[in-house]
Amino acid sequence: MNETTTASPSRRTLLGWGGAGLALGAAAAGGTAAALRLGDGSQPAASAGDAVPFHGAHQAGIATPVQDRLHFAAFDVTTTDRAALVALLKEWTAAAAAMTAGREVGDGESSDYADNAELPPDDTGEALGLKPSRLTLTFGVGPGLFEKDGKDRFGLKSRRPQALIDLPAFPGDNLDPARSGGDLCVQACADDPQVAVHAIRNLARIGMGRVAIRWSQLGFGKTSSTTPDAQTPRNMMGFKDGTRNIAGTETDRLDKHVWVSEKDGPDWLAGGSYLVARRIRMHIETWDRASLKDQEDTFGRTKAEGAPQGKQREHDEPNLKAMKDNAHVRLAHPDSNNGVTILRRGYSFTDGTDGLGRLDAGLFFIAYQRDVRDGFVPLQRRLAAKDALNEYIQHVGSAVFAVPPGVRDKDDWWGRALFA
Amino acid sequence: MNETTTASPSRRTLLGWGGAGLALGAAAAGGTAAALRLGDGSQPAASAGDAVPFHGAHQAGIATPVQDRLHFAAFDVTTTDRAALVALLKEWTAAAAAMTAGREVGDGESSDYADNAELPPDDTGEALGLKPSRLTLTFGVGPGLFEKDGKDRFGLKSRRPQALIDLPAFPGDNLDPARSGGDLCVQACADDPQVAVHAIRNLARIGMGRVAIRWSQLGFGKTSSTTPDAQTPRNMMGFKDGTRNIAGTETDRLDKHVWVSEKDGPDWLAGGSYLVARRIRMHIETWDRASLKDQEDTFGRTKAEGAPQGKQREHDEPNLKAMKDNAHVRLAHPDSNNGVTILRRGYSFTDGTDGLGRLDAGLFFIAYQRDVRDGFVPLQRRLAAKDALNEYIQHVGSAVFAVPPGVRDKDDWWGRALFA
Numbered sequence: 001m002n003e004t005t006t007a008s009p010s011r012r013t014l015l016g017w018g019g020a021g022l023a024l025g026a027a028a029a030g031g032t033a034a035a036l037r038l039g040d041g042s043q044p045a046a047s048a049g050d051a052v053p054f055h056g057a058h059q060a061g062i063a064t065p066v067q068d069r070l071h072f073a074a075f076d077v078t079t080t081d082r083a084a085l086v087a088l089l090k091e092w093t094a095a096a097a098a099m100t101a102g103r104e105v106g107d108g109e110s111s112d113y114a115d116n117a118e119l120p121p122d123d124t125g126e127a128l129g130l131k132p133s134r135l136t137l138t139f140g141v142g143p144g145l146f147e148k149d150g151k152d153r154f155g156l157k158s159r160r161p162q163a164l165i166d167l168p169a170f171p172g173d174n175l176d177p178a179r180s181g182g183d184l185c186v187q188a189c190a191d192d193p194q195v196a197v198h199a200i201r202n203l204a205r206i207g208m209g210r211v212a213i214r215w216s217q218l219g220f221g222k223t224s225s226t227t228p229d230a231q232t233p234r235n236m237m238g239f240k241d242g243t244r245n246i247a248g249t250e251t252d253r254l255d256k257h258v259w260v261s262e263k264d265g266p267d268w269l270a271g272g273s274y275l276v277a278r279r280i281r282m283h284i285e286t287w288d289r290a291s292l293k294d295q296e297d298t299f300g301r302t303k304a305e306g307a308p309q310g311k312q313r314e315h316d317e318p319n320l321k322a323m324k325d326n327a328h329v330r331l332a333h334p335d336s337n338n339g340v341t342i343l344r345r346g347y348s349f350t351d352g353t354d355g356l357g358r359l360d361a362g363l364f365f366i367a368y369q370r371d372v373r374d375g376f377v378p379l380q381r382r383l384a385a386k387d388a389l390n391e392y393i394q395h396v397g398s399a400v401f402a403v404p405p406g407v408r409d410k411d412d413w414w415g416r417a418l419f420a
Numbered sequence: 421m422n423e424t425t426t427a428s429p430s431r432r433t434l435l436g437w438g439g440a441g442l443a444l445g446a447a448a449a450g451g452t453a454a455a456l457r458l459g460d461g462s463q464p465a466a467s468a469g470d471a472v473p474f475h476g477a478h479q480a481g482i483a484t485p486v487q488d489r490l491h492f493a494a495f496d497v498t499t500t501d502r503a504a505l506v507a508l509l510k511e512w513t514a515a516a517a518a519m520t521a522g523r524e525v526g527d528g529e530s531s532d533y534a535d536n537a538e539l540p541p542d543d544t545g546e547a548l549g550l551k552p553s554r555l556t557l558t559f560g561v562g563p564g565l566f567e568k569d570g571k572d573r574f575g576l577k578s579r580r581p582q583a584l585i586d587l588p589a590f591p592g593d594n595l596d597p598a599r600s601g602g603d604l605c606v607q608a609c610a611d612d613p614q615v616a617v618h619a620i621r622n623l624a625r626i627g628m629g630r631v632a633i634r635w636s637q638l639g640f641g642k643t644s645s646t647t648p649d650a651q652t653p654r655n656m657m658g659f660k661d662g663t664r665n666i667a668g669t670e671t672d673r674l675d676k677h678v679w680v681s682e683k684d685g686p687d688w689l690a691g692g693s694y695l696v697a698r699r700i701r702m703h704i705e706t707w708d709r710a711s712l713k714d715q716e717d718t719f720g721r722t723k724a725e726g727a728p729q730g731k732q733r734e735h736d737e738p739n740l741k742a743m744k745d746n747a748h749v750r751l752a753h754p755d756s757n758n759g760v761t762i763l764r765r766g767y768s769f770t771d772g773t774d775g776l777g778r779l780d781a782g783l784f785f786i787a788y789q790r791d792v793r794d795g796f797v798p799l800q801r802r803l804a805a806k807d808a809l810n811e812y813i814q815h816v817g818s819a820v821f822a823v824p825p826g827v828r829d830k831d832d833w834w835g836r837a838l839f840a
Contacts, residue, residue: 069640071770076777116712117711117712117713117716118711118712118713119711119712120708120709120710120711120712120715121658121712121715121723123658124657124658124704124708125654125657125658125659125723125724126654126655126656126657126658126768127654128654128658128723128724129651129654178775192641193613193640193641194640194641194653194654194768197640197641197656197768197770197781200779201656201704201779201781204779205705205708208705212777213773213777213778213779214773214777215772215773216770216772216773216779217772218638218640218770218771218772220489220613220614220617220638220640221612221613221614221617231549233614234545234546234547234548234549234614235546236546236617236621237544237545237546238541238543238544238545238546238548239545284544284621285625285628287544288540288544288625289540290540291537291538291539291540292536292537292538292539292540292541293537293538295540295541296537303541303545303548304545304548348546348614348617350491350617350636350638351638351771351772352635352636352637352638352771353633353634353635353636355598357496357632357633357634358633359620359621359624359633359636361617361621
């Protein structure tokens with residue numbers, strides 16, 4: 001096995017479709033090169049066509065430099081059979097390892113369906129010929145997996161992390177149950193949206209009869225950066241927000257604010273994290289009628305440069321007292337929140353029109369943190385109560401998931417320690 | 421004026437936000453270099469950051485090499501005042517010229533709002549710092565502009581083209597009125613989705629009180645190529661479809677099948693075209709359970725290479741008799757349709773989930789043709805009656821628009837000849 005091949009920008013092959021051979025696919029499957037994975041102090045490689053290694057201490061897609069596009073899916077578990085669920089997670093893990101390496105589902109397997117035209121292909125095929133595109137697939141488990149309607153569905157109730165709370169209601173929430181919750185989630189990020197959509201679609205297909213998609217969200221543009229000193233992409237309000245994000249190379253901050261430690265517990269989650277997703281609709285027509293001054297006062301930043309008010313450049317240290325009391329940056333800043341810091345990985349969305357001639361657009365907010373009770377919850381309590389931005393936004397979807405540590409090697413699988 | 425600057429990959433500037441100056445913006449506004457525009461026999465430049473010239477004999481976004489992403493919007497005209505509508509079209513044209521050149525709305529105008537922080541900025545700002553990204557904005561007028569509910573709303577009834585028919589009902593149609601029709605449309609294509617979304621959002625904003633978005637559609641991935649010999653991107657079924665598309669360099673085929681000629685009439689549409697949009701939902705879960713053989717027989721192509729059945733390469737001339745009678749390629753081929761040929765410019769979409777655990781995904785089909793009655797209508801009649809693909813798809817949205825010729829110069833505007 002060549003341990004470095006997965007990091008090179010290998011093109012997806014047609015292996016498995018024409019029966020041409022299996023050697024390359026098998027070699028890629030065993031690769032565990034970590035050159036692209038951040039969180040271990042290494043630098044990111046920049047090419048959009050590259051593969052991000054799937055195996056490691058942490059799941060990729062958290063500290064990984066933010067990719068351009070997102071497809072996020074929450075699943076309901078429909079089977080009541082623990083063994084069937086475990087089998088699914090093993091199948092998902094194998095498929096995720098293949099797809100993130102730029103291979104098709106089922107490549108290199110002895111039972112490869114595509115060798116038999118009388119059966120459906122293992123892979124749906126729409127990513128054939130596309131590059132790995134830095135695809136990451138990040139897996140999480142929701143509260144409902146541990147207990148639902150008072151039932152301990154899979155014998156996991158005692159293993160529920162204390163920090164995996166049901167999120168409290170916040171002032172102003174207008175949550176749609178059809179866009180909230182979920183027993184499992186997969187965050188697919190890639191520089192090519194077709195690669196991200198393909199990955200979720202194939203996982204859903206593999207899960208047929210055992211899980212069903214509860215909701216899904218396409219994010220067309222990233223709004224955050226986990227690359228130090230990079231400019232923060234603008235959100236749909238035209239502003240840079242969350243400019244002092246945790247960078248994937250900041251090991252200390254990741255350990256302090258993102259990764260669950262062994263002493264935090266539970267054991268099965270050490271090296272993992274917690275994910276909060278919020279679908280935040282923006283009333284962009286109202287926002288667009290606000291003056292430039294009002295907009296800048298609302299965020300506490302200049303619009304053109306994204307600098308904190310009174311400063312010159314985006315990454316200048318903000319002077320919070322130069323902002324209005326209810327400015328978003330002032331309220332969200334760690335100095336106003338006893339140091340509360342989250343890793344943001346949100347994406348802009350536009351999902352057509354709302355029937356009133358308004359775009360259904362906004363921010364699909366994703367945050368990772370070491371403990372939701374010390375991360376999103378206190379931060380959002382403060383923002384929901386006071387933020388000037390509340391005039392222009394509404395939270396319409398919500399979910400929380402515990403994100404297990406990375407898959408260590410070929411024999412490991414998503415959730416193995418949880419089900420052990 | 422430097423007549424070549426618009427074709428160079430100039431970055432969007434911050435002009436107009438800081439009052440820093442107007443010279444560059446004004447220079448770009450006057451540029452009419454046609455190096456990137458196809459349909460005149462020139463070759464495309466490849467850089468994704470470039471600007472596509474806005475002015476020309478034909479609107480850009482038809483023969484232009486297909487960009488990666490789409491945001492399409494249909495508008496209802498809400499004003500009853502012809503002068504207000506004309507004023508809007510002039511404002512839209514100026515904004516479109518600016519945005520396609522990579523500038524902000526209002527840049528270079530003496531009344532630039534952004535010089536006054538007490539007013540809303542002219543531009544919503546989320547594309548600041550992004551490249552032009554080959555943005556094209558293609559404008560069309562629907563049947564309702566000429567006559568609605570028996571009323572001649574704007575004195576245009578006599579100017580309605582005979583070829584701008586209301587599309588007939590086709591077998592299998594399941595059209596949602598909320599995703600169909602529209603008095604006006606704008607097709608925004610760009611290699612960066614944020615640039616396309618920004619453009620539609622700003623046009624909607626400019627139109628407030630005069631038009632309202634009726635429906636809009638994001639397309640995350642192109643499914644067609646208008647570049648000769650390029651590989652056709654795969655659709656959500658994993659297949660290459662429409663491989664023998666009209667290329668932007670094929671002047672003869674464009675004149676024969678796409679551009680309305682002077683003798684076709686009406687005068688105001690000479691150099692224009694007709695656009696048919698169909699939202700085609702794919703039952704991908706059903707498709708994914710079909711065998712590889714069934715899938716290939718359905719299209720009449722191999723899945724891996726996209727070659728016509730019995731042939732080796734995608735662009736090999738198909739042998740229609742080697743396919744099943746109801747194979748999609750066989751039925752759609754010009755040889756089966758008295759030479760009927762359309763220019764395809766469709767995009768894949770994924771709009772979340774349908775409430776039954778299925779992805780709401782498929783193809784947002786866009787076709788341009790010289791006459792709908794000799795293009796989409798006979799082709800779709802044949803397909804709707806016989807196509808094997810009908811088992812796996814359903815048309816759920818539909819619209820038709822007449823697309824005026826290009827905006828000639830700074831003094832011209834979208835629809836000028838129509839309203840003359």
